[in-house]
Amino acid sequence: MERLSRWNTSISYFVQIGLAAIVLAPLLFVFVSSFRPLEDIFRYVSPVTLNTFIPTSFTLEAYTNLFALRGFGKYFFNSFYVSAMSVLFGLSVNALAAFAFAYFAFRFKTLLFISVILTFLIPFEVIAIPLYIVVDRLHWINTYWGLIVPAVANGLVIFLYRQFFLEIPTSLIEAARIDGARWTRIFYGIVMPLCKPVTVSASLLIFIFQWESFLWPLIVARTEAYKVIQIGIASFVTEWVTVWNEMFAASILSVLIPALILLALQRYLVQGVTGSGLKE
Amino acid sequence: MRTGKLAKSGRGSWRASSIPFLFLFPAFIGLFVFKFVPIVVSFTESMYRASFRIGGKQFVGFGNYADLFADPVFWNSMRVTLLLNAILNPLQIVLAFLLALMLNLKLKKIGLFRAIHIIPISVSAPIAVIMWSVMLNQEQGIVNSLLTWIGLEAQPFYASAGQALWVIVLIACWKGVGYLCIFLLAGLQEVPETLYESSSIDGANKWIQLTRITLPMMKRPLIFVTVTATAANFLLFAPVYLLTQGGPQGSTNTLMNESYFSAFVYADMGRASSIVVVLLAVTLCIIAVQFRFLRAEH
Numbered sequence: 001m002e003r004l005s006r007w008n009t010s011i012s013y014f015v016q017i018g019l020a021a022i023v024l025a026p027l028l029f030v031f032v033s034s035f036r037p038l039e040d041i042f043r044y045v046s047p048v049t050l051n052t053f054i055p056t057s058f059t060l061e062a063y064t065n066l067f068a069l070r071g072f073g074k075y076f077f078n079s080f081y082v083s084a085m086s087v088l089f090g091l092s093v094n095a096l097a098a099f100a101f102a103y104f105a106f107r108f109k110t111l112l113f114i115s116v117i118l119t120f121l122i123p124f125e126v127i128a129i130p131l132y133i134v135v136d137r138l139h140w141i142n143t144y145w146g147l148i149v150p151a152v153a154n155g156l157v158i159f160l161y162r163q164f165f166l167e168i169p170t171s172l173i174e175a176a177r178i179d180g181a182r183w184t185r186i187f188y189g190i191v192m193p194l195c196k197p198v199t200v201s202a203s204l205l206i207f208i209f210q211w212e213s214f215l216w217p218l219i220v221a222r223t224e225a226y227k228v229i230q231i232g233i234a235s236f237v238t239e240w241v242t243v244w245n246e247m248f249a250a251s252i253l254s255v256l257i258p259a260l261i262l263l264a265l266q267r268y269l270v271q272g273v274t275g276s277g278l279k280e
Numbered sequence: 281m282r283t284g285k286l287a288k289s290g291r292g293s294w295r296a297s298s299i300p301f302l303f304l305f306p307a308f309i310g311l312f313v314f315k316f317v318p319i320v321v322s323f324t325e326s327m328y329r330a331s332f333r334i335g336g337k338q339f340v341g342f343g344n345y346a347d348l349f350a351d352p353v354f355w356n357s358m359r360v361t362l363l364l365n366a367i368l369n370p371l372q373i374v375l376a377f378l379l380a381l382m383l384n385l386k387l388k389k390i391g392l393f394r395a396i397h398i399i400p401i402s403v404s405a406p407i408a409v410i411m412w413s414v415m416l417n418q419e420q421g422i423v424n425s426l427l428t429w430i431g432l433e434a435q436p437f438y439a440s441a442g443q444a445l446w447v448i449v450l451i452a453c454w455k456g457v458g459y460l461c462i463f464l465l466a467g468l469q470e471v472p473e474t475l476y477e478s479s480s481i482d483g484a485n486k487w488i489q490l491t492r493i494t495l496p497m498m499k500r501p502l503i504f505v506t507v508t509a510t511a512a513n514f515l516l517f518a519p520v521y522l523l524t525q526g527g528p529q530g531s532t533n534t535l536m537n538e539s540y541f542s543a544f545v546y547a548d549m550g551r552a553s554s555i556v557v558v559l560l561a562v563t564l565c566i567i568a569v570q571f572r573f574l575r576a577e578h
Contacts, residue, residue: 097307153310
């Protein structure tokens, strides 16, 4: 961090505000529009007046319709459930694997680790179709299993945990081993409690990834019962009319939840990444 | 369960024969079944072509690839993909770096600005596309309203073959720069202040500090960010699929998009898989080159 002269400070603020405005512009537009009745959504776009930015008639009907008419409560529940379960399983499974990489020597270790790295470079869309075939064979299409399990094993999370584990002084582990502690005890009792920043970052990563997924839930969920928010949003585009205000309301809500969680825990984000130092 | 020797030489080398594999097992089952197997399936699928005679599919070896390389649509997609990445990758990395520098300044309320730039991470692809497509809509978009208000001409944006790719770049940057910036900001904060202070005393100006201190110390985060961004962008799919579907006139028809159309619209799984294989090969080559280039100065 550096100190700036008074002049530089003003310029910096100016630039920061400008950047922030660009980032927030679409969100603000959608936020404001979600409080308009449907007919008004595009009525005041042009010419540019005060009404372009401030609703003339303010209404909550978009939001109430979401839950009363469109059954969005179910979609929200599904998104929450799938994301939370993914975090739960994801943390345990990946941290265990990272523990093995960090503290043990075994055959094929380097090869296995490289393959872990390769997995997180391949985004989901590339394997979506063959993955469908696999999940179908397991009879997990249109089930919570199908939504949750494929996302549990996560190379990036393994990587982050391993980096963090490597920073923990071995003396702690040695002492515990000398005392006769079993490895599982060392894992749960000593190592994991020290890893709060990484655990928070990894949880955020997994949660947000699942919350934002749209392609996989699109492929897997066949009935209303298993649809998540991102799919629900598509349902506002019908043959006759696009119910813009409700679509905007749904968008705001589905951004708000991960945004609030992310903002509340943001200092762990940088810590969880820094602690790993991204050393290889 | 035998435990091996307690003695070890340095970290990472306890030997306890079955424990590590036990710990690795659940994750590797997951990675194997849900990541490796689909990739292998992609490879094998690319060797087959649907055959209406047999009513199934027949093995054609590299036939799909031969057809691909003779297809002008494929080459257009290759061109679009390379063009998109040539613009998007450096742009994202440079913007993320500049943003990280800006967010590292000692300003009051810098925390607020950092928070703001993190928000797009919470926005999913469909929502990002909805928001921007509404704002950039040719007739009803607020951006065009503002442009005409200040006297400029309304632009077609994603309705035009000339501008559509840039809209994709915009959306990808809007969503991606904040995420990449986190890693770079973390890296910046690890650079000890004392280095800057002592170099100031020695008379170094900001530029020298940037190139001689900051950049070298940021090498690892920069490599990480470069590789992550490259992989994500070469394999980018969501904004194209949701906004333009490859149009107008194929101007945004990336290889991933063409692959999806092959699979779902033309029902040609063989072609779709072979495009993916080619795409992965190209991406891996580029990443290998980046690695070689960026690590060379060690």
